[in-house]
Amino acid sequence: MKITVLGAGAIGKAYAAYLSSRGHLVTIWSPSGRALGRLSSGGVLSATGICEGEFQVTVASDAAAALAGADLLVVAVPANGHATVISAIAPHLKNGQTVIISAELSFSAVLMAQAIKARGLDVPVIAWATTVVTAKSSGADSVAVSLLRKRLDVASIPAGHVTAAAELCADVFGVAFDEKPSVMATALSNLNPPAHMAIALCNFTRMEKGEDWSSYGGITEGAGKLMEALDEERLALAASFGLSVRSVFDHYVHSFGVERGSVGQMAQTVAAARPHVKGPATLDTRFVTEDVPFGLYPLVELGRLAGVKMPLHESGVELFSALYGRNFRAENDILPQLRLEEMSRAQLLDLVG
Amino acid sequence: MKITVLGAGAIGKAYAAYLSSRGHLVTIWSPSGRALGRLSSGGVLSATGICEGEFQVTVASDAAAALAGADLLVVAVPANGHATVISAIAPHLKNGQTVIISAELSFSAVLMAQAIKARGLDVPVIAWATTVVTAKSSGADSVAVSLLRKRLDVASIPAGHVTAAAELCADVFGVAFDEKPSVMATALSNLNPPAHMAIALCNFTRMEKGEDWSSYGGITEGAGKLMEALDEERLALAASFGLSVRSVFDHYVHSFGVERGSVGQMAQTVAAARPHVKGPATLDTRFVTEDVPFGLYPLVELGRLAGVKMPLHESGVELFSALYGRNFRAENDILPQLRLEEMSRAQLLDLVG
Known part of the structure; x- marks a missing residue:
């Protein structure tokens, strides 16, 4: 699957490496303009821990490029970056894509869904209660992935999409996802x-x-x-x-x-x-x-x-x-x-x- | 002067020793029934620090005995004991006596003044913002007095009594007292x-x-x-x-x-x-x-x-x-x-x- 990771901090790089290791085609974009070392000039992303290795990922130069051709978008910045990322990607979303918020705090999935609705699109938003991995940056183009969670709570907007969301997430990330009735439930479970x-x-x-x-x-x-x-x-x-x-x-x-x-x-x-x-x-x-x-x-x-x-x-x-x-x-x-x-x-x- | 100290914790014993050392006749009463060791059977109160020595003080067996004949009453229990001491001494107060609250918190001086008013008496209440001394108990009938403050804030009810209050306190305790306009001022200064x-x-x-x-x-x-x-x-x-x-x-x-x-x-x-x-x-x-x-x-x-x-x-x-x-x-x-x-x-x- 073509997956774009929005966020180039520890979690963003960890997702990029982990999803590459699972055979996905990964693009990464740093909304904050964070330097990505050798990665930006065609080099590889080095990971240690859960997914040891070097991975070829594409670096997108802007939001439009990041979203073009992607099937799945994973918002992987901390909550204080959610509003910025949401407003950056909303204009470029297309039907057929899916957005994952990893992880939701403060109803950012609702903000994403509102932006989608305002554009008249039918893009489901998936909200996780926490991240799939924990990780620490070890350099501009390297990351140490320390933990892969075995199961996570998942909710979606629209809520009726949650079973498909849980299946998609399980397939892509290879861990179990427990369906929650609404993003309200994930917010109150945290x-x-x-x-x-x-x-x-x-x-x-x-x-x-x-x-x-x-x-x-x-x-x-x-x-x-x-x-x-x-x-x-x-x-x-x-x-x-x-x-x-x-x-x-x-x-x-x-x-x-x-x-x-x-x-x-x-x-x-x-x-x-x-x-x-x-x-x-x-x-x-x-x-x-x-x-x-x-x-x-x-x-x-x-x-x-x-x-x-x-x-x-x-x-x-x-x-x-x-x-x-x-x-x-x-x-x-x-x-x-x-x-x-x-x-x-x-x-x-x-x-x- | 005949002074009764109400409270037999560290501060109560420290006041009893310090006031004795200044030539006052001191009675002490423990509202909580705290044991006073040899003191209760005519022994002496031992103090170290600010007022080194052994002092002969009288132990009162109840509130009535504690107040009989006293010119000045010093409430020397922590704030969570104020209400108990106030209700114990109120029935035995007489005109001509003065009450010091050492130290006021939570408007206990107001409670004392209300009890006095309810009995139709004219007994001034003096409120301090803190204690004159700091001390630690070193035994049932001994105390280590570590600090004598050089100046304290004082207020009174009625407020018009504050100049007389400051003079009385300075005379009895031998340190300076700064007049405050009301017990509200001491409460808000703490x-x-x-x-x-x-x-x-x-x-x-x-x-x-x-x-x-x-x-x-x-x-x-x-x-x-x-x-x-x-x-x-x-x-x-x-x-x-x-x-x-x-x-x-x-x-x-x-x-x-x-x-x-x-x-x-x-x-x-x-x-x-x-x-x-x-x-x-x-x-x-x-x-x-x-x-x-x-x-x-x-x-x-x-x-x-x-x-x-x-x-x-x-x-x-x-x-x-x-x-x-x-x-x-x-x-x-x-x-x-x-x-x-x-x-x-x-x-x-x-x-x-």
Whole structure:
């Protein structure tokens, strides 16, 4: 299949290498103009880890070239780049193509679907709850791919497309995809924003001082209590939309195979097994810069719309904004375009369906 | 002078020893029934530090005995004990006596004044912004007194009594007292609640893990930014009541003689000079258990009453409640008695005047 990866960071390069290794014809485009080393002059992409090797991929010079001839488009930038990529690719989309948002935060799939609708096209949008791989850049044209997830949640717009979406994704990426009823379900299933809030807040000076610390070890009993309380807000919000999502307790049991206990207890068990998973050693971490404006803040807005109180999520947005001296609300460039604040609950559900 | 100290913790014993050393006749009463060792059977109170020596003080068996014959009463329990002590002593007060609240948080001086008014008495209430000494218990009948402050803020109810109050306090305690226009001014001048919130939140897992860490060193640039933002809320609240209070910047310059900079910069300078000042090495610290319900929460309620937004103070109350699995709002047993929520701004100002 002809696949274009939109994004040339660690995840973008990892997808390009991994999809090449699976026999696809891959084009890569860097919306930010990131240098791609030898790749830009016909050289190869080097990968280590999950997909060891050198891969020939095409570098596109602009959005038009990136989209021309592609069957599948994979948006592979962090959430704070979604709005930019969506507005760049929308004018060049054609019927017959499919867009994957990897991974959705803050209803960027809805923004993509709105742009498609505005052009009168019939292009399905697939939203993942997280990325298929985790990776780190090892150079301009090289990447270390550290993890291939065995299964991911998938939703689509239109929602009726989800079974075809799950089949397509499984075929292309070779892992399992679990169908979710709507992008609302994936948004409310995402445990990263509350987990990262608790970890980053309770270990704030460790991050700022650049200490060497265990991320799971930083989820003490107290930090775990905060995650549990954040979880109650999220579950109540999901319930108000008629959705049943996995609790943080179930997530730990399911993802790590630990015995059920308090989140703090389960996290300490995970920490003992995974001491190499380090907490951020800088304030410039996506735990905050991505998850606060694009993860916590949208849930606050959803809560307002649904009449569900989200005081701890609000507190997170407020406190991190003060700690960083930044307005993290204003950094979200997706919600204002969706005009969520002018929407009724029914209009929103119509959109995300 | 005949002085009764109400409270037999570190501060109560320190006052008893210090006031004895200044030639006063001191009675001490433990509202919680705390054991006073040899003191209860006629033995002496041993003190080290600021007032080295052994002091003969009388132990009162109940509130009635504690108040009988006393000229001056010093309430020397933490804020979470104020309501209990106030209701215990109110029935036994007499005209001619004076009550000092050391130190006021959460308008406990107002509660004391209301109880006095209800009995038709004319007993002035003096409120301090902090304690005259800092101390640690070294045994049931011994105490280590580590610091005698050179000057303190003082307010009184009625407010017109403040000059007499400052003179009385200076005479009895031998340090300087600066007159404040009202107990509202002392409440809004207190920098401990916001400072302790920033320190405890940003270093939460250090406290929980019992680490050895510098309290001022824990005020990083980011934690300092939070203190600065909390300060803006407090200053706006004070301004709404026509009060001008010292900013956190002025506080650092004034208290520590450091060069003006960001709070984080100034704190690191203080940390270098005072490395022995350690942060709490347990979650059971008054930085949280006293300052959240009796320091932050009252400012949230005042903000509501004055129509001033206090989102960061609210966030502190919310987050610590979640981190501790406790409802810190409900632990404040003073505000409900004051019926602040039913009060207009004018009624409140009438009360605190």
